[in-house]
Amino acid sequence: MATEVLMPKMGLTMTEGTIEEWKFKEGDTVKKGDILFSVATDKLTNDVECEADGVLLKILLPEGETGPCKSVIAYIGQPGEAVPGGSAAAVPAAAAAPAAVPTAAVPVPAAKANHGAYVLATPRAKKLAKDKGYDLHDIPGTGPGGVVVAKDVESFVAGPKTSPMAAKLAAELGVDTSKLNVQGRVMKADVLSAAGVGTPAAAEMAASESCESNDLPPVKVNALRRSIAANMTVSWTTSPRVTYTRPVDAGAMKEMRAKLKDTLKEQGIKLTFNHILMKVAAQTLMEFPDVNASFADNMLTRHRHANVGLAVAKGDGLIVPNVKSCDTKSLAQIAKETEALIEATRSGKLSMEDMTGGTFTISSLGPYGITSFSPIINQPELAILGVCDMVDTPVARNGEVVIRPMMNLSLTADHRVIDGVMAAQFLKRMAELLENPYLLLI
Amino acid sequence: MPNNAVYTKEFAAKLYETMCTIRKFEECVKHDFLAGEIPGFTHSYIGEEAIATGVCAALRDDDVIESTHRGHGHCVAKGADVNRMMAEIFGKETGLCKGRGGSMHIADFSIGMLGANGVVGGGYNLATGAALAFKNVLKTDQVAVVFFGDGASNRGTFHEAMNAASAWKLPVIFVNEMNCWASTTPYRTTCNVENISDRAAGYHIPGVVVNGQDPFAVYEAAKAAVERARAGEGPTMIECKTYRIEGHFVGDPELYRSKEETMKIFHDTDPLKKFREKMAESMNDLVTSAECDEIDAKVDAKIKAAKEFAMASKQPDASEYMKFVYAD
């Protein structure tokens, strides 16, 4: 009997996953322990080990397709062995997973339940979408089973439906683009054919070099990027944010690291500036409870501990795992756990636990020479700290010019809760602790 | 029949004319139905005319009758306009029920004909309830009559109504038209009493048996029952012996009996024929044969006119199909 390969359930809230990549193809021999495939949810992508020896007889769920947890996605067995006939476990439009939203405050849209032409939407949602001229395919559904409900349509901000060239052309030729029946974006050719290519203006336009011919065929981005795109958009429209930048003298921090790193190296821990920043941030967060909080529907939820997340590059994207209760942990512990998380991120072994529950995020672009930037808040947090490059800079001290390693900290804070003064004071305190680390002891 | 009963010529002639009207009406309907001109179902009263005639002769206009599915005879006898009856049977707007009822639900409430009933045995309780209203609520001396066949007396409604009528001495008269056939079964195969009126004894209701082919006999029995009822003495059951000459419904192939036998019985018991015989043999030509012929001709013309009236009338306005659902 062929062995079933199932879509794994990697966390309590996971209900479906998308096959990122099959590491083997049908007919290949596989061994227990080989990485068989990688699977993505909207939170993370993980490698999944093979659990049997044999030949990969049949792949039911191809790359890029989504299947429910515990569904059969492939068979391993002896060469020539029969596999049960059956269609792929790809999610038909109706077998949608419920929204994989971890906390109530996070309005992260669910993995879309629809992959074919038919969109599951309530009658009212369909009518509203039609009235507003939206394409239901574009609207994430938050109703039961991922169905598009009225409020999804009402809160949807329509993306550009018309290419800029087409829009300009439409205005000149007097074409109403909302009346064009076009799949996807309205392009120049659509406007021209609607206007009637025979018109002199249209013919001239058609003949001229246009931007559209400069486009390569569009490619759908991977699950991680889709997830980042969605999360960034939601954050952008959720948190009215202001970024505050403050220079910090990193001299003390550099000295601390120099003094501690060898000791920690003996324990197998590599100490970085990020770890120190996480520790200091944690301490500061305890002193600013409104920054270590979440906000939704006029309800402010302060958190007991500071779970500090660190933005980690992965592939061509980034992921933010977090270390729990940094306020109670030693620098060594933070360093150790953070390194483990980074390793897990790189190897695709992060757990849902690592990915959720963060209360504050640190994002470092220091190594890239950035001296100021305005990071986007990681929902449902209320602030994010951007760490910039350490640059030897001439500064005035006691009436003299000295060269100091200055590092800018850019704090983006949600102005619904955190006003300018609080943000400034937060940064001031962080700077204080970084410049006088002995303060951490008292 | 009381020996000293004295009838006027008008009375006797009226009896004949009523029976004749019923006869010719039914013949016309039978003919037209078989020709495919009448929709639905219709049930012929041919051969039983004397019963409706005799009973209704004993009633006032404000007395009420509950009829059966075989109701044309009761309707004519109670005094309905044959034009409007014919129109109703043809489903025309000018019909008694404005085309909403047809043969099986023919009715004329203005003269106390509370409707033919498509449910066998449906009328007992309606009549008994009306009698209750007359006696206890409206406090009038009106009476109610319910006609029913032998087959119908096997329904539970018969027993419930008889019981209540007797218990409370209600002014209702149960007129059984014992025509020997319950649809396609001979009555004795589904019923263990020789006379349906035997059942009346079980309810302490007087049960009388009369010759249903003699309108005078029926009249006398009905008159006595009506007097009892008006006097507050309660219900009576009158069993009128007759024979159903036609099939259960017009078009019935009558596979359950012999046509010859039926025709012989008809020949022997036809109430119209019997009336003429009675006039000549024992009533001193109160109404002569020639006078009967005149009545025949008059009725012929009446029925012909009724048919023309029905044909000239329109069907009800199609848009009014929702009218009369409620009493708005």
Place this chain on the structure above:
Amino acid sequence: MRKMTFAQATLEAMAEEMKKDDKVYVIGEDIARQGGVFGQFKGLSQEFPGRVIDSPISETFIIGGGVGAAMVGARPVVDMHFADFVGVCMDEILNQMAKARYMFGGQTKVPLTMRAPDGMTFGGAAQHSQSLEAFFIHIPGVVVVTPSNPYDAKMVLKASIESDDPVLYFENKILYKEKGEMPELEDEEPYTIGKAKVVRPGKDVTIVSYSIGMKAAKGAAELLAKEGIEAEVIDLITLSPWDRETVFESVKKTHRLCVCHEAVKQGGVGAEIAAVAAEELLMELDAPVLRFGAPFCPIPFAKSLEDMVRITPEKVAEGIKGMF
């Protein structure tokens, strides 16, 4: 404000109508000497001698006789004792009462009221606990009403008796002893047959119900309010013809509809309302139309089983939460 039970309210209605019109009388089993199994006719036969009649156990006579009496000019109230017994006199309702006005072309009318105590009590079991109103909304020619509280019980009964149409008045047994507020006599408003009442305004979901179902509906609304869901609760009062206008207006506001009743869910009144919603309100709906009713089994005797058959505020609230 006065306060009285549902049963007392119906008594008040009966007395007023019988006083007003001497053609009104009542007939049924155990109503004159006993005053009704639920006390709903208590004292009436003393107040109106001869007009409250204990009948034999003959439903075809009670109901059919009522039809005959109505056709000759009386205005009878016929009591069904238990709605479950309606099977005995189905022909009298279906083929006589409902059809007389129509099939006789408007020659007559049947100004009759049939009162029928219905619904589950505790241990009433299969033949004494049913809610059968769904049968009758399927019959053109009869009006079906089901008040849920004493004030409506009185005003709806008065309207039923005064109506020239045959009205089937289903009164829930449990509700008989429930007290409710009544306005002073001079402040009473007559009831218009066919009108529903919005008893609790809301914006998130419409709950339509009637009779004892109103307890589950109102209870569910309170439970839902604690979770931030504001339910609009409508008491249909008349089931045939039902107040489409009020229900439609509500659904156009809330975009979610559910119906709850004690009667069996399959083929119940909720089914008709849901079908109409699907036909005429589909584009307004932002969630499936839910119906809450008893499961498809006869009503059991043992308490553990009987409890499974009841609709409760909790069951309704739980189901409604899934609409969001």
